[in-house]
Amino acid sequence: MHADLPPPDPLALAHSDALAAHVRAEIDASGGAIPFSRFMELCLYAPGLGYYSAGSTKFGAAGDFVTAPEQGRLFAATVAGVLAIALRALGPQTRVLEVGGGSGAFAEVALKRLLQLDALPDRYAILEPSADLRERQREHLARTLTPPVFDLVEWLDRPFEDDWDGVLFANEVIDALPTPRFTLRQGSVFEEHVALDGNGGFIRVDRPADALLAAAVRHVEHALGTPFADGYRSELLPQLPYWLQAVAGGLRSGAMLFVDYGYPRREYYLPQRDDGTLRAFYRQRMHGDVLRWPGLQDLTASVDFTALAEAGTGAGFDLAGYCSQASFLLGNGVDRLLAEAESRTDDAGAVRLREELKRLTLPAHMGERFQAMAFARDIDLGAAFLLGDLSWRL
Numbered sequence: 001m002h003a004d005l006p007p008p009d010p011l012a013l014a015h016s017d018a019l020a021a022h023v024r025a026e027i028d029a030s031g032g033a034i035p036f037s038r039f040m041e042l043c044l045y046a047p048g049l050g051y052y053s054a055g056s057t058k059f060g061a062a063g064d065f066v067t068a069p070e071q072g073r074l075f076a077a078t079v080a081g082v083l084a085i086a087l088r089a090l091g092p093q094t095r096v097l098e099v100g101g102g103s104g105a106f107a108e109v110a111l112k113r114l115l116q117l118d119a120l121p122d123r124y125a126i127l128e129p130s131a132d133l134r135e136r137q138r139e140h141l142a143r144t145l146t147p148p149v150f151d152l153v154e155w156l157d158r159p160f161e162d163d164w165d166g167v168l169f170a171n172e173v174i175d176a177l178p179t180p181r182f183t184l185r186q187g188s189v190f191e192e193h194v195a196l197d198g199n200g201g202f203i204r205v206d207r208p209a210d211a212l213l214a215a216a217v218r219h220v221e222h223a224l225g226t227p228f229a230d231g232y233r234s235e236l237l238p239q240l241p242y243w244l245q246a247v248a249g250g251l252r253s254g255a256m257l258f259v260d261y262g263y264p265r266r267e268y269y270l271p272q273r274d275d276g277t278l279r280a281f282y283r284q285r286m287h288g289d290v291l292r293w294p295g296l297q298d299l300t301a302s303v304d305f306t307a308l309a310e311a312g313t314g315a316g317f318d319l320a321g322y323c324s325q326a327s328f329l330l331g332n333g334v335d336r337l338l339a340e341a342e343s344r345t346d347d348a349g350a351v352r353l354r355e356e357l358k359r360l361t362l363p364a365h366m367g368e369r370f371q372a373m374a375f376a377r378d379i380d381l382g383a384a385f386l387l388g389d390l391s392w393r394l
Helices: 010-029 036-045 074-090 105-116 131-144 211-224 240-248 305-314 325-331 334-342 347-361
Strands: 094-099 123-127 153-156 163-171 181-185 188-196 202-208 233-235 250-263 279-282 285-287 298-300 318-324 370-377
Touching (some): 010 036, 036 188, 074 094, 074 250, 074 325, 105 131, 131 153, 181 211, 240 305, 305 318, 318 325, 325 334, 334 347
Parallel strands (some): 094 123, 123 153, 163 250
Antiparallel strands (some): 188 202, 250 370, 279 285
16 A cells, blocks of 8 residues: 555654654543544644654655745746735735745745835735744745845744734645544534554544534535535535634735635535545655654645635635636736746756746646635735636635
């Protein structure tokens, strides 16, 4: 089953064993099982041990996966053009809040592009829970930005606590939120838990769902117009509205832009997708054994964009638009940025740029699997979504 997965080195295995021991202790203290969402939270974010909290390389060719900002400069520069529209419309004293800063690649390119467009915010804040990633971002941006621009950047432990105007941006963040998993048994809703198999290994067990998760499942069934079949298993984030309102904080006027992989609700919960979308990423390989090697692999689930639309409008924002990543980039001038970049490079560089654009926009790569969704208040971002609008599918 794991023949195609390269084995971790001894130090990495020792790290994973330490996190596994921590998880086992919590399972024992919790009466023999913890919700899968808690298992995922520990695997990704346990201080000093979780995947995003420890020191291994996550992003890029040397890591476990490659995000759009790691492909090159085209993605971030195009997104920055949309941010500039919002920032100019809002006037002075604006902020950008990037949720989950990755390697710092997005912030670097976005700030340089905003400087070119004369649309720099007063503050560029990165909300980053990982101390390790925060330090890597700081080193990267200190090395690649001029001091006046770097001085705009700050790192937050929690969202803005005061009222603010500006733009919130999150790329591949919602997919990493610890997600509950549900299943149906004789019409009743159960929640997937993680327990021990008697030899210290992790196994999945089901327990009756609490009222919040059960109500969320019934809400989805009502929206779909049909109940889930017995045995159907998937993910659902009943906490998504609370998370969105928390990270937006006191955002008065401005926009929120999310880019992630996922589906509208009717596609997310197709009958044939009866084991959900949960998967692991390890050294550029995607696989389904999410209980293996805690702390050494990314755990992720696709986004229900209908649920995100409900959360954003429920927080008092207008849905500004929803489209594929390809449509969003092409509709906001990525082809012009490509032409400009090609004019400044040699033939080999031009080939690399075109390959980058292909990875970002072709359906076989990121173009259709990833989607963009924005919400706005007191500004109009509708023009950014004129190409390939998908809001009718929500």
